[in-house]
Amino acid sequence: MSATSAPIISPSILAADFTQLGEEVRAVANADWIHVDIMDGHFVPNLSFGPDITAAVDGLTMQPLDVHLMIQEPEKWVETYAKAGADCIIFHVEAVESQEAAVALARTIRDLGVRAGFSIKPGTPIEPWLDVLEHFDEVLVMSVEPGFGGQSFMPDQLDKVRALRAAIDQRGLDMTIEIDGGISRDTIRQAAEAGCDAFVAGSAIYKQDDKAAAVEELRQEATL
Ligand code: DX5
Ligand code: ZN
Secondary structure, eight states: OTTTOOOOEEEEEEOOOGHHHHHHHHHTTSSSEEEEEEEEEEESSSSSHHHHHHHHHHHOOOSSSSEEEEEOOOOGHHHHHHTTTEEEEEEGGSSOHHHHHHHHHHHHHHHHHEEEEEEEEESSSSGGGGGGGGGGGGGESSSSSSSSOOOOOOOGHHHHHHHHHHHHHHHHHEEEEEEEESSSSTTHHHHHHTTTEEEESSSHTTTTTOOOHHHHHHHHHHHH
């Protein structure tokens, strides 16, 4: 996959109306993936939902579930989320002890038949992680501090996207660069131009009346 493929739009159900989760997932049937934000109240100062809600969402749709673990000790949970229906499991590099541990966890995730991803907070340098890209199927670049929806996009994080795109293309890797936080019709194009393939959007989709139209508008804006 490269930045010139069709953009992948992944609505974050964190911004959905939880009293109507079924309706909210069906409302974005034209999206490519569904983004599931798992927060434990420790790695980030917020709590969201866990494996049972993830499994319920999996039962509502055939769309791949992009599960973003914002939790400590992700190694204790990957099997649970694989069983809950995750198609990609993304853990934070700040939540593992070493690069060796991250590579081992990626292998565990792939052995479960699930795509493996890592995510990186705004203050964490990407350079050391460029060395281990081949162990992963996806990188999720945070363009806000993880923990809450509805924050402002941090354009300086696109430098990480550019570094990833250069490394991936140079080495001919088959990987997805996804971006998460503050993605809207005003910011998505610069992320696409920097080299992102996939785009998480919470507020920009779920705070609109016509969610399917919002997905399509984002896709158009991200198509170069
Ligand atoms: C933030 C989450 C995001 C969040 C994005 O910690 O990882 O996925 O839902 O929300 P918006 O698109 O509103 O910034
Ligand atoms: Zn997320």
